[in-house]
Amino acid sequence: MKQETMKMNTSTRNSGIELLRLLAVTGIVAHHYVLYNAFDVNGKPWSINKAFLELVFSPLGKLGVVIFFIISAWFLCPKDLGFKNCIKRVWLLEREVLFWSLMLGASFSLLDSSFSMKSLMFSFIPIVSGQWWYVTSYVVFLLIAPFLTKGLRSLSQRDHQRLCILMLVMWSLISGLLPKVKLDMDGTVILFMFLYVLVSYWRWYGQPFTRLLSWQLFMAGYVITLVLTLLAVIAQMTFIPSLDVQAVTIGKAWSIQVLLMGFGLFSIFLNLHFSSRTINFLSRSAFAVYLLTEYPAMRALLWSQLFNLSRVFYSPYLPLIALETIFGIAALCILADLIRRGLFYLIIGRHPGCTFEFIWRKWVEKLEKLKGIV
Numbered sequence: 001m002k003q004e005t006m007k008m009n010t011s012t013r014n015s016g017i018e019l020l021r022l023l024a025v026t027g028i029v030a031h032h033y034v035l036y037n038a039f040d041v042n043g044k045p046w047s048i049n050k051a052f053l054e055l056v057f058s059p060l061g062k063l064g065v066v067i068f069f070i071i072s073a074w075f076l077c078p079k080d081l082g083f084k085n086c087i088k089r090v091w092l093l094e095r096e097v098l099f100w101s102l103m104l105g106a107s108f109s110l111l112d113s114s115f116s117m118k119s120l121m122f123s124f125i126p127i128v129s130g131q132w133w134y135v136t137s138y139v140v141f142l143l144i145a146p147f148l149t150k151g152l153r154s155l156s157q158r159d160h161q162r163l164c165i166l167m168l169v170m171w172s173l174i175s176g177l178l179p180k181v182k183l184d185m186d187g188t189v190i191l192f193m194f195l196y197v198l199v200s201y202w203r204w205y206g207q208p209f210t211r212l213l214s215w216q217l218f219m220a221g222y223v224i225t226l227v228l229t230l231l232a233v234i235a236q237m238t239f240i241p242s243l244d245v246q247a248v249t250i251g252k253a254w255s256i257q258v259l260l261m262g263f264g265l266f267s268i269f270l271n272l273h274f275s276s277r278t279i280n281f282l283s284r285s286a287f288a289v290y291l292l293t294e295y296p297a298m299r300a301l302l303w304s305q306l307f308n309l310s311r312v313f314y315s316p317y318l319p320l321i322a323l324e325t326i327f328g329i330a331a332l333c334i335l336a337d338l339i340r341r342g343l344f345y346l347i348i349g350r351h352p353g354c355t356f357e358f359i360w361r362k363w364v365e366k367l368e369k370l371k372g373i374v
Contacts, residue, residue, distance in 0.1 A: 016272030017071055018283035020265065024067040025289045026330045031061025033326060036299055039309035046233065049318040053309075057322065059225060059261075062253040065134065066262035069192055072138075073199040074266075081149045084360060086142045091356045093142075094127065097135055099340060100291045101126035108297040115297055132294055137188040141196070148193060152200055160201050167194050168256070176255030185254055194254060198263075214267035221260030225249055228257070288337030289330050302329070 034041050034053045041053050105123025108115040122129040130136045152160060171194060175183045185191065209217070228249040250258060292298060307329075312321050344352070 013275070013280050014270065014272070015274050015276040015279045016269040017074075017266075018279050019272075019276075020067060020269035021071055021283045021286045022279070022330075024064040024071075025286045026326060027060030027064035028068075028290060029293050029330055030057040030322075030326045031059075031064065032293065032299065033303065033307065033309075033322065034058050035061065036303040037307075037309045038304040039313060041309065041313070044313070046237075049313055049315075052319050053322070055226075055229060056319075057326075059250045059258075062250050062255075062258050063261055063265075065253050066195065066258055067266055068134075069138075069195050070199055070262060070266050073192075073196045074203060074270075076145065077149065077196065077200040077203050081146045083146050086146055088353055088356050088360075090139050090142050092352055093135070093139065095344070095352070096287070096340070097126050097132070097291065099344075100288065100295070101131060104292070104295045104298060112297060112301075119297065131296065132291060133188060134290065134294075137192060140189045141192040144189075144193070145196070148196065149200070152197065157205050160197075160205070164198055164201050167197060168259075171254045172256040172259055176252050176257075185252075187253055191254055198259075202263075208271065209264075209267040211268070211271055214264050214271065216264070217260045218264030218268065221257040221262075221264060224257040224260070282334055285334045285337035285341065288340070289333040292333045292336065293329060 034057050041050060044050050101123045105120050109120050122131055126132065127136050127139050155163070170183055171185045175181050175185050185194070232249055252258070293302060307325055312318050315321065348355075
């Protein structure tokens with residue numbers, strides 16, 4: 001068994017990480033505010049407001065996804081990732097996902113005449129239908145994770161290091177920096193496996209980054225992003241008017257600049273070492289912010305109707321309005337999920353995994369005794 005060099009106090013949650021979790025999901029909402037908005041920001045001439053949306057809000061999406069998964073992987077890889085443990089995680093995740101999928105599906109079917117029967121049916125099978133790509137990919141990753149972890153554990157430190165270097169060169173440098181080159185990286189399950197390989201090596205063999213190194217990593221990633229953005233803007237203004245600047249600069253979550261910023265920020269918040277009951281309490285609803293804002297019908301309602309940028313794009317107060325909008329939406333989503341958590345507490349009680357444990361003992365363990373297949 002490999003020795004884990006970075007130990008953490010697991011009796012209390014690091015509120016720095018929980019704060020980062022909240023900020024990451026808010027950043028994802030900010031990215032969607034620009035990406036899915038009915039108002040085409042990319043097609044407008046460069047201005048202070050366009051620069052704010054393109055250089056501040058847009059990069060937060062890929063960065064938020066990477067950070068959100070890094071946090072999950074950081075706490076997964078030291079644990080005993082038995083198949084039962086991962087199935088239980090899927091079970092608990094499915095409850096929250098199914099709740100919001102059915103609630104939103106029922107609400108839109110009653111209030112929105114354009115809401116299709118197909119969308120309603122997909123709400124009953126949100127993971128299988130891929131209604132939220134992150135959820136589906138994360139569930140698939142969890143099912144693979146026990147075997148992936150066992151395989152990585154069997155590697156020597158040197159081989160694990162070589163695997164990290166190979167993946168970084170192949171995907172973060174070559175695919176990440178060259179437009180339209182993917183090398184079979186699809187940005188979903190393979191991305192999660194790639195990040196897990198990197199995080200597990202750091203967790204098992206590495207040392208905590210110093211505060212200075214953490215900031216250097218983040219700034220290096222941001223400087224690379226700014227340089228690529230400048231080059232893309234020049235190209236757009238001179239000979240490629242239709243060029244999508246964001247697709248060139250931070251369009252790939254596995255690119256080296258996004259990873260540098262993601263790991264740097266994670267290390268910065270990891271080293272904060274403070275405890276806040278309020279932050280820890282609110283962070284448990286961070287995932288609901290993503291679920292509520294990324295439900296397809298809700299996405300269209302938010303970014304095409306309620307918060308269409310055409311109303312505020314030319315306002316000198318756009319940065320303030322945009323920040324108020326994003327944090328306001330995140331706060332409302334958290335409030336809604338607090339109600340959901342209260343209902344779950346009243347109906348299910350303090351032990352959310354007890355039903356799963358009962359089913360596992362009653363059926364799965366019997367199959368194990370009879371067939372030895374589990």
